[in-house]
Amino acid sequence: MxxxxxxxxxxxxxxxxxxxxxxxxxxxxxxxxxxxxxxxxxxxxxxxxxxxxxxxxxxxxxxxxxxxxxxxxxxxxxxxxxxxxxxxxxxxxxxxxxxxxxxxxxxxxxxxxxxxxxxxxxxxxxSWFMQNVTTQHLPSIIGEGRIYSATQGGRVPFIDAADIAAVAVRALTETTLASDDHVLTGPRALTYDEVARAISEVSGRAVRHHRLSADELTDRYLGFGMSRHYASVLAGMDDAIAHGAEDRTTDEVERMTGRPATDFASFLIDQRAVLSGGQP
Structure with missing residues:
Protein backbone atom coordinates (compact mmCIF):
# COMPACT_ATOMS: atom_id res chain seq x y z
CA MET A 1 0.00 0.00 0.00
CA SER A 127 20.36 26.97 8.22
CA TRP A 128 19.02 29.93 6.24
CA PHE A 129 17.54 29.13 2.84
CA MET A 130 19.25 30.03 -0.43
CA GLN A 131 15.76 30.81 -1.67
CA ASN A 132 15.63 33.83 0.65
CA VAL A 133 17.53 35.82 -1.97
CA THR A 134 14.82 35.10 -4.57
CA THR A 135 11.90 35.76 -2.22
CA GLN A 136 12.18 38.06 0.79
CA HIS A 137 15.37 39.83 -0.34
CA LEU A 138 14.38 40.07 -4.02
CA PRO A 139 12.44 43.37 -3.90
CA SER A 140 15.40 45.26 -2.41
CA ILE A 141 17.85 43.47 -4.73
CA ILE A 142 15.85 44.49 -7.81
CA GLY A 143 14.62 47.86 -6.60
CA GLU A 144 17.62 49.16 -4.66
CA GLY A 145 20.59 46.93 -5.41
CA ARG A 146 20.76 46.10 -1.71
CA ILE A 147 20.44 43.25 0.74
CA TYR A 148 19.61 44.36 4.27
CA SER A 149 20.68 42.41 7.35
CA ALA A 150 22.02 42.82 10.86
CA THR A 151 24.50 39.97 10.40
CA GLN A 152 27.52 42.31 10.00
CA GLY A 153 30.41 40.04 8.97
CA GLY A 154 28.90 36.83 10.31
CA ARG A 155 28.81 33.75 8.11
CA VAL A 156 25.82 31.60 7.11
CA PRO A 157 25.99 28.14 5.45
CA PHE A 158 22.99 28.76 3.19
CA ILE A 159 21.08 25.63 2.13
CA ASP A 160 18.90 24.88 -0.89
CA ALA A 161 15.29 24.15 0.09
CA ALA A 162 15.36 21.24 -2.37
CA ASP A 163 18.05 19.61 -0.23
CA ILE A 164 15.89 20.04 2.87
CA ALA A 165 13.02 18.40 1.01
CA ALA A 166 15.25 15.50 -0.03
CA VAL A 167 16.24 14.85 3.59
CA ALA A 168 12.57 15.09 4.59
CA VAL A 169 11.64 12.43 2.03
CA ARG A 170 13.99 9.97 3.70
CA ALA A 171 12.81 10.88 7.18
CA LEU A 172 9.16 10.45 6.21
CA THR A 173 9.57 7.17 4.33
CA GLU A 174 12.45 5.35 6.05
CA THR A 175 10.95 3.33 8.89
CA THR A 176 14.27 2.28 10.44
CA LEU A 177 15.69 5.79 10.87
CA ALA A 178 16.35 6.62 14.52
CA SER A 179 14.48 9.54 16.07
CA ASP A 180 16.85 12.51 16.20
CA ASP A 181 17.44 16.06 15.03
CA HIS A 182 19.62 16.97 12.04
CA VAL A 183 21.41 20.28 11.48
CA LEU A 184 21.36 20.83 7.71
CA THR A 185 23.69 23.24 5.91
CA GLY A 186 25.12 23.98 2.53
CA PRO A 187 28.77 23.16 1.83
CA ARG A 188 30.21 26.61 2.64
CA ALA A 189 29.47 29.43 5.06
CA LEU A 190 29.27 32.90 3.49
CA THR A 191 28.93 36.46 4.71
CA TYR A 192 26.16 38.60 3.25
CA ASP A 193 28.91 40.75 1.71
CA GLU A 194 30.04 37.65 -0.21
CA VAL A 195 26.43 36.83 -1.09
CA ALA A 196 25.92 40.32 -2.52
CA ARG A 197 29.09 40.06 -4.62
CA ALA A 198 28.04 36.63 -5.93
CA ILE A 199 24.62 37.95 -6.91
CA SER A 200 26.27 40.91 -8.67
CA GLU A 201 28.47 38.58 -10.70
CA VAL A 202 25.63 36.29 -11.75
CA SER A 203 22.90 38.89 -12.35
CA GLY A 204 24.95 41.66 -13.92
CA ARG A 205 23.46 44.23 -11.52
CA ALA A 206 25.40 45.89 -8.75
CA VAL A 207 24.22 44.56 -5.37
CA ARG A 208 25.71 45.36 -1.97
CA HIS A 209 25.03 44.33 1.59
CA HIS A 210 23.64 47.18 3.69
CA ARG A 211 24.53 46.52 7.32
CA LEU A 212 21.90 47.43 9.90
CA SER A 213 21.92 47.24 13.68
CA ALA A 214 19.49 44.79 15.26
CA ASP A 215 17.29 47.73 16.31
CA GLU A 216 17.29 49.13 12.78
CA LEU A 217 16.34 45.73 11.37
CA THR A 218 13.53 45.44 13.91
CA ASP A 219 12.21 48.80 12.72
CA ARG A 220 12.44 47.62 9.13
CA TYR A 221 10.37 44.54 9.95
CA LEU A 222 7.85 46.67 11.80
CA GLY A 223 7.44 48.63 8.59
CA PHE A 224 6.40 45.39 6.89
CA GLY A 225 3.58 44.97 9.42
CA MET A 226 5.17 42.42 11.76
CA SER A 227 4.43 42.48 15.46
CA ARG A 228 7.19 44.01 17.58
CA HIS A 229 7.86 40.70 19.36
CA TYR A 230 8.20 38.72 16.14
CA ALA A 231 10.29 41.46 14.50
CA SER A 232 12.68 41.55 17.45
CA VAL A 233 13.00 37.75 17.48
CA LEU A 234 13.95 37.72 13.78
CA ALA A 235 16.38 40.62 14.21
CA GLY A 236 17.90 38.77 17.17
CA MET A 237 18.62 35.82 14.88
CA ASP A 238 20.63 38.12 12.63
CA ASP A 239 22.47 39.47 15.65
CA ALA A 240 23.33 35.90 16.66
CA ILE A 241 24.76 35.32 13.17
CA ALA A 242 26.89 38.43 13.64
CA HIS A 243 28.37 36.76 16.72
CA GLY A 244 29.15 33.49 14.91
CA ALA A 245 26.10 31.37 15.73
CA GLU A 246 25.74 30.00 12.16
CA ASP A 247 29.39 29.73 11.18
CA ARG A 248 29.53 25.96 10.71
CA THR A 249 28.83 23.29 8.12
CA THR A 250 27.65 19.71 8.44
CA ASP A 251 27.58 16.71 6.08
CA GLU A 252 24.02 15.73 7.05
CA VAL A 253 22.55 16.34 3.59
CA GLU A 254 25.04 13.95 1.98
CA ARG A 255 24.73 11.44 4.81
CA MET A 256 20.94 11.38 4.56
CA THR A 257 20.55 11.57 0.77
CA GLY A 258 23.76 10.08 -0.62
CA ARG A 259 24.68 13.22 -2.59
CA PRO A 260 26.45 16.47 -1.72
CA ALA A 261 24.49 19.56 -0.73
CA THR A 262 23.95 22.16 -3.45
CA ASP A 263 26.50 24.96 -3.50
CA PHE A 264 25.38 28.59 -3.51
CA ALA A 265 27.05 29.45 -6.82
CA SER A 266 25.11 26.72 -8.66
CA PHE A 267 21.87 27.91 -7.07
CA LEU A 268 22.47 31.49 -8.21
CA ILE A 269 23.22 30.39 -11.78
CA ASP A 270 19.91 28.52 -11.86
CA GLN A 271 18.17 31.68 -10.60
CA ARG A 272 19.97 34.14 -12.90
CA ALA A 273 16.80 35.25 -14.71
CA VAL A 274 14.97 35.98 -11.43
CA LEU A 275 17.90 37.92 -9.98
CA SER A 276 18.22 39.90 -13.20
CA GLY A 277 14.63 41.08 -12.82
CA GLY A 278 12.99 38.52 -15.10
CA GLN A 279 10.74 35.57 -14.35
CA PRO A 280 11.69 32.06 -13.18
Whole structure:
Protein backbone atom coordinates (compact mmCIF):
# COMPACT_ATOMS: atom_id res chain seq x y z
CA MET A 1 0.00 0.00 0.00
CA UNK A 2 1.35 3.42 -1.00
CA UNK A 3 2.19 5.80 1.85
CA UNK A 4 0.01 8.87 2.17
CA UNK A 5 2.02 11.67 3.77
CA UNK A 6 0.44 14.87 5.02
CA UNK A 7 2.49 17.94 4.12
CA UNK A 8 1.58 20.99 6.18
CA UNK A 9 2.87 24.18 4.62
CA UNK A 10 2.43 22.24 1.40
CA UNK A 11 2.49 25.31 -0.85
CA UNK A 12 5.56 26.88 0.85
CA UNK A 13 9.27 26.80 0.11
CA UNK A 14 10.02 23.28 1.35
CA UNK A 15 6.51 21.83 1.32
CA UNK A 16 5.96 22.30 -2.41
CA UNK A 17 9.32 20.73 -3.23
CA UNK A 18 8.72 17.92 -0.76
CA UNK A 19 5.36 17.07 -2.33
CA UNK A 20 7.00 16.90 -5.76
CA UNK A 21 9.81 14.67 -4.50
CA UNK A 22 7.44 12.38 -2.61
CA UNK A 23 5.37 11.89 -5.76
CA UNK A 24 8.51 11.16 -7.77
CA UNK A 25 9.56 8.58 -5.16
CA UNK A 26 6.24 6.76 -5.41
CA UNK A 27 4.73 8.04 -2.14
CA UNK A 28 1.50 10.00 -2.02
CA UNK A 29 1.47 13.59 -0.77
CA UNK A 30 -1.61 15.22 0.76
CA UNK A 31 -1.03 18.97 0.72
CA UNK A 32 -2.51 20.80 3.70
CA UNK A 33 -3.45 24.39 2.92
CA UNK A 34 -5.96 27.02 3.99
CA UNK A 35 -7.13 27.33 0.38
CA UNK A 36 -7.24 23.89 -1.27
CA UNK A 37 -7.37 24.06 -5.04
CA UNK A 38 -6.51 20.55 -6.27
CA UNK A 39 -7.57 16.96 -5.66
CA UNK A 40 -4.46 16.23 -3.57
CA UNK A 41 -5.14 19.25 -1.32
CA UNK A 42 -6.98 19.22 1.99
CA UNK A 43 -8.19 22.24 3.91
CA UNK A 44 -6.07 22.83 6.98
CA UNK A 45 -5.72 25.69 9.43
CA UNK A 46 -3.69 25.52 12.64
CA UNK A 47 -6.27 27.80 14.31
CA UNK A 48 -9.29 25.74 13.19
CA UNK A 49 -9.37 22.41 15.02
CA UNK A 50 -12.28 21.19 12.86
CA UNK A 51 -9.78 20.84 9.98
CA UNK A 52 -7.31 18.70 11.92
CA UNK A 53 -9.10 15.36 11.99
CA UNK A 54 -10.02 15.23 8.27
CA UNK A 55 -6.46 16.16 7.32
CA UNK A 56 -5.13 13.17 9.29
CA UNK A 57 -7.53 10.57 7.84
CA UNK A 58 -5.51 7.74 6.29
CA UNK A 59 -2.18 9.48 6.79
CA UNK A 60 0.98 7.44 7.41
CA UNK A 61 3.41 10.28 8.32
CA UNK A 62 3.29 14.07 8.72
CA UNK A 63 5.59 16.92 7.74
CA UNK A 64 5.13 19.79 10.18
CA UNK A 65 5.70 23.40 9.19
CA UNK A 66 4.86 25.87 11.96
CA UNK A 67 2.64 28.89 11.21
CA UNK A 68 4.68 31.95 10.29
CA UNK A 69 2.48 34.61 11.87
CA UNK A 70 3.71 34.22 15.45
CA UNK A 71 6.86 33.72 17.50
CA UNK A 72 5.66 30.91 19.81
CA UNK A 73 4.35 27.81 18.08
CA UNK A 74 3.61 25.04 20.55
CA UNK A 75 0.31 26.45 21.89
CA UNK A 76 -1.34 26.63 18.47
CA UNK A 77 0.21 23.37 17.20
CA UNK A 78 -0.46 21.26 20.30
CA UNK A 79 -4.09 20.22 19.58
CA UNK A 80 -3.04 18.88 16.18
CA UNK A 81 0.11 17.22 17.54
CA UNK A 82 -1.89 15.38 20.19
CA UNK A 83 -4.22 13.98 17.52
CA UNK A 84 -1.31 13.10 15.23
CA UNK A 85 0.53 11.13 17.92
CA UNK A 86 -2.61 9.06 18.52
CA UNK A 87 -3.60 8.50 14.88
CA UNK A 88 -0.46 8.51 12.70
CA UNK A 89 1.45 5.19 12.64
CA UNK A 90 4.60 6.66 11.11
CA UNK A 91 6.92 9.55 11.77
CA UNK A 92 6.27 13.19 12.60
CA UNK A 93 8.91 15.37 10.92
CA UNK A 94 9.26 18.97 12.08
CA UNK A 95 10.90 21.75 10.11
CA UNK A 96 12.77 23.83 12.67
CA UNK A 97 15.99 25.85 12.32
CA UNK A 98 19.67 25.40 13.06
CA UNK A 99 19.54 28.34 15.46
CA UNK A 100 16.78 26.78 17.58
CA UNK A 101 17.85 24.19 20.12
CA UNK A 102 15.48 21.68 21.67
CA UNK A 103 13.25 23.43 24.25
CA UNK A 104 14.38 26.82 22.95
CA UNK A 105 12.03 29.49 21.56
CA UNK A 106 9.69 29.13 18.61
CA UNK A 107 9.93 25.61 17.11
CA UNK A 108 12.33 24.58 19.88
CA UNK A 109 9.37 23.98 22.20
CA UNK A 110 7.69 21.81 19.54
CA UNK A 111 10.96 19.88 19.16
CA UNK A 112 10.99 19.16 22.89
CA UNK A 113 7.34 18.09 22.85
CA UNK A 114 7.91 15.64 19.99
CA UNK A 115 10.94 14.19 21.76
CA UNK A 116 8.86 13.61 24.86
CA UNK A 117 5.63 12.33 23.28
CA UNK A 118 6.04 11.07 19.68
CA UNK A 119 7.02 7.40 19.20
CA UNK A 120 8.87 8.27 15.97
CA UNK A 121 10.03 11.78 15.20
CA UNK A 122 12.65 13.74 13.28
CA UNK A 123 13.49 17.42 13.59
CA UNK A 124 15.16 19.08 10.60
CA UNK A 125 17.21 22.11 11.61
CA UNK A 126 18.35 23.81 8.40
CA SER A 127 20.36 26.97 8.22
CA TRP A 128 19.02 29.93 6.24
CA PHE A 129 17.54 29.13 2.84
CA MET A 130 19.25 30.03 -0.43
CA GLN A 131 15.76 30.81 -1.67
CA ASN A 132 15.63 33.83 0.65
CA VAL A 133 17.53 35.82 -1.97
CA THR A 134 14.82 35.10 -4.57
CA THR A 135 11.90 35.76 -2.22
CA GLN A 136 12.18 38.06 0.79
CA HIS A 137 15.37 39.83 -0.34
CA LEU A 138 14.38 40.07 -4.02
CA PRO A 139 12.44 43.37 -3.90
CA SER A 140 15.40 45.26 -2.41
CA ILE A 141 17.85 43.47 -4.73
CA ILE A 142 15.85 44.49 -7.81
CA GLY A 143 14.62 47.86 -6.60
CA GLU A 144 17.62 49.16 -4.66
CA GLY A 145 20.59 46.93 -5.41
CA ARG A 146 20.76 46.10 -1.71
CA ILE A 147 20.44 43.25 0.74
CA TYR A 148 19.61 44.36 4.27
CA SER A 149 20.68 42.41 7.35
CA ALA A 150 22.02 42.82 10.86
CA THR A 151 24.50 39.97 10.40
CA GLN A 152 27.52 42.31 10.00
CA GLY A 153 30.41 40.04 8.97
CA GLY A 154 28.90 36.83 10.31
CA ARG A 155 28.81 33.75 8.11
CA VAL A 156 25.82 31.60 7.11
CA PRO A 157 25.99 28.14 5.45
CA PHE A 158 22.99 28.76 3.19
CA ILE A 159 21.08 25.63 2.13
CA ASP A 160 18.90 24.88 -0.89
CA ALA A 161 15.29 24.15 0.09
CA ALA A 162 15.36 21.24 -2.37
CA ASP A 163 18.05 19.61 -0.23
CA ILE A 164 15.89 20.04 2.87
CA ALA A 165 13.02 18.40 1.01
CA ALA A 166 15.25 15.50 -0.03
CA VAL A 167 16.24 14.85 3.59
CA ALA A 168 12.57 15.09 4.59
CA VAL A 169 11.64 12.43 2.03
CA ARG A 170 13.99 9.97 3.70
CA ALA A 171 12.81 10.88 7.18
CA LEU A 172 9.16 10.45 6.21
CA THR A 173 9.57 7.17 4.33
CA GLU A 174 12.45 5.35 6.05
CA THR A 175 10.95 3.33 8.89
CA THR A 176 14.27 2.28 10.44
CA LEU A 177 15.69 5.79 10.87
CA ALA A 178 16.35 6.62 14.52
CA SER A 179 14.48 9.54 16.07
CA ASP A 180 16.85 12.51 16.20
CA ASP A 181 17.44 16.06 15.03
CA HIS A 182 19.62 16.97 12.04
CA VAL A 183 21.41 20.28 11.48
CA LEU A 184 21.36 20.83 7.71
CA THR A 185 23.69 23.24 5.91
CA GLY A 186 25.12 23.98 2.53
CA PRO A 187 28.77 23.16 1.83
CA ARG A 188 30.21 26.61 2.64
CA ALA A 189 29.47 29.43 5.06
CA LEU A 190 29.27 32.90 3.49
CA THR A 191 28.93 36.46 4.71
CA TYR A 192 26.16 38.60 3.25
CA ASP A 193 28.91 40.75 1.71
CA GLU A 194 30.04 37.65 -0.21
CA VAL A 195 26.43 36.83 -1.09
CA ALA A 196 25.92 40.32 -2.52
CA ARG A 197 29.09 40.06 -4.62
CA ALA A 198 28.04 36.63 -5.93
CA ILE A 199 24.62 37.95 -6.91
CA SER A 200 26.27 40.91 -8.67
CA GLU A 201 28.47 38.58 -10.70
CA VAL A 202 25.63 36.29 -11.75
CA SER A 203 22.90 38.89 -12.35
CA GLY A 204 24.95 41.66 -13.92
CA ARG A 205 23.46 44.23 -11.52
CA ALA A 206 25.40 45.89 -8.75
CA VAL A 207 24.22 44.56 -5.37
CA ARG A 208 25.71 45.36 -1.97
CA HIS A 209 25.03 44.33 1.59
CA HIS A 210 23.64 47.18 3.69
CA ARG A 211 24.53 46.52 7.32
CA LEU A 212 21.90 47.43 9.90
CA SER A 213 21.92 47.24 13.68
CA ALA A 214 19.49 44.79 15.26
CA ASP A 215 17.29 47.73 16.31
CA GLU A 216 17.29 49.13 12.78
CA LEU A 217 16.34 45.73 11.37
CA THR A 218 13.53 45.44 13.91
CA ASP A 219 12.21 48.80 12.72
CA ARG A 220 12.44 47.62 9.13
CA TYR A 221 10.37 44.54 9.95
CA LEU A 222 7.85 46.67 11.80
CA GLY A 223 7.44 48.63 8.59
CA PHE A 224 6.40 45.39 6.89
CA GLY A 225 3.58 44.97 9.42
CA MET A 226 5.17 42.42 11.76
CA SER A 227 4.43 42.48 15.46
CA ARG A 228 7.19 44.01 17.58
CA HIS A 229 7.86 40.70 19.36
CA TYR A 230 8.20 38.72 16.14
CA ALA A 231 10.29 41.46 14.50
CA SER A 232 12.68 41.55 17.45
CA VAL A 233 13.00 37.75 17.48
CA LEU A 234 13.95 37.72 13.78
CA ALA A 235 16.38 40.62 14.21
CA GLY A 236 17.90 38.77 17.17
CA MET A 237 18.62 35.82 14.88
CA ASP A 238 20.63 38.12 12.63
CA ASP A 239 22.47 39.47 15.65
CA ALA A 240 23.33 35.90 16.66
CA ILE A 241 24.76 35.32 13.17
CA ALA A 242 26.89 38.43 13.64
CA HIS A 243 28.37 36.76 16.72
CA GLY A 244 29.15 33.49 14.91
CA ALA A 245 26.10 31.37 15.73
CA GLU A 246 25.74 30.00 12.16
CA ASP A 247 29.39 29.73 11.18
CA ARG A 248 29.53 25.96 10.71
CA THR A 249 28.83 23.29 8.12
CA THR A 250 27.65 19.71 8.44
CA ASP A 251 27.58 16.71 6.08
CA GLU A 252 24.02 15.73 7.05
CA VAL A 253 22.55 16.34 3.59
CA GLU A 254 25.04 13.95 1.98
CA ARG A 255 24.73 11.44 4.81
CA MET A 256 20.94 11.38 4.56
CA THR A 257 20.55 11.57 0.77
CA GLY A 258 23.76 10.08 -0.62
CA ARG A 259 24.68 13.22 -2.59
CA PRO A 260 26.45 16.47 -1.72
CA ALA A 261 24.49 19.56 -0.73
CA THR A 262 23.95 22.16 -3.45
CA ASP A 263 26.50 24.96 -3.50
CA PHE A 264 25.38 28.59 -3.51
CA ALA A 265 27.05 29.45 -6.82
CA SER A 266 25.11 26.72 -8.66
CA PHE A 267 21.87 27.91 -7.07
CA LEU A 268 22.47 31.49 -8.21
CA ILE A 269 23.22 30.39 -11.78
CA ASP A 270 19.91 28.52 -11.86
CA GLN A 271 18.17 31.68 -10.60
CA ARG A 272 19.97 34.14 -12.90
CA ALA A 273 16.80 35.25 -14.71
CA VAL A 274 14.97 35.98 -11.43
CA LEU A 275 17.90 37.92 -9.98
CA SER A 276 18.22 39.90 -13.20
CA GLY A 277 14.63 41.08 -12.82
CA GLY A 278 12.99 38.52 -15.10
CA GLN A 279 10.74 35.57 -14.35
CA PRO A 280 11.69 32.06 -13.18
Missing amino acids: RDRILVTGGTGKTGRLLAEQLTASGAGARIATRRPSAVDHVRFDWDDMTTHGPALDGVSSVYLVAPTDRAEHLPVMLPFLEQAVMRVPGRLVLLSASSLNEDGPMMGKVHAWLHAHAPRWTVLRP
